[in-house]
Amino acid sequence: MATNDSLLTNIDHVAIAVYDIDAAVAYYDDTFGCTVTHRERIDSDGVEEVLIRVADSYIQLVTPTRDDSPVAKFLAKRGEGIHHVGYRVTSVAQALEQIKAQGHQVIDEVPRPGSRGTTVAFVHPKTAFGTLIELVEEGKASSSQPSR
Ligand code: CO
Numbered sequence: 001m002a003t004n005d006s007l008l009t010n011i012d013h014v015a016i017a018v019y020d021i022d023a024a025v026a027y028y029d030d031t032f033g034c035t036v037t038h039r040e041r042i043d044s045d046g047v048e049e050v051l052i053r054v055a056d057s058y059i060q061l062v063t064p065t066r067d068d069s070p071v072a073k074f075l076a077k078r079g080e081g082i083h084h085v086g087y088r089v090t091s092v093a094q095a096l097e098q099i100k101a102q103g104h105q106v107i108d109e110v111p112r113p114g115s116r117g118t119t120v121a122f123v124h125p126k127t128a129f130g131t132l133i134e135l136v137e138e139g140k141a142s143s144s145q146p147s148r
Helices: 021-032 070-078 092-101
Strands: 007-019 036-042 048-055 057-064 083-090 120-125 131-135
Touching: 007 070, 007 131, 021 036, 021 057, 057 070, 057 083, 070 083, 083 092, 092 120, 092 131
Parallel strands: 007 057, 083 131
Antiparallel strands: 007 083, 036 048, 048 057, 120 131
């Protein structure tokens, strides 16, 4: 843990839901000179995602790969835009327990695998002031550096 008692050690990523991920990648490259660090299709979530590194954090572009994906539903309801914020934590399991103990709603009752070897869990926006929050723990084999 850090010297303060915050559960959050960094902003891991800001996730943006888009219809056309290649067009969004081209936009970030052409406009801001940002290039893709990581690209992955996550079939369990029905998404394809791209990570673009900015300093110690990422922009995550996410697009659905099937109609029943939660991101597809988000796009249909809200359109393109910020989907969730991912915060890095030392231990997702510990953070989840603490959040639940305080009576807040979570989406994932237990930690699960995320992209690029991370462990993640989602916290429900209902008791988080309207923001879907993702807790992100780096893989055990690596340091806390975001790039691999
Ligand atoms: Co995320």
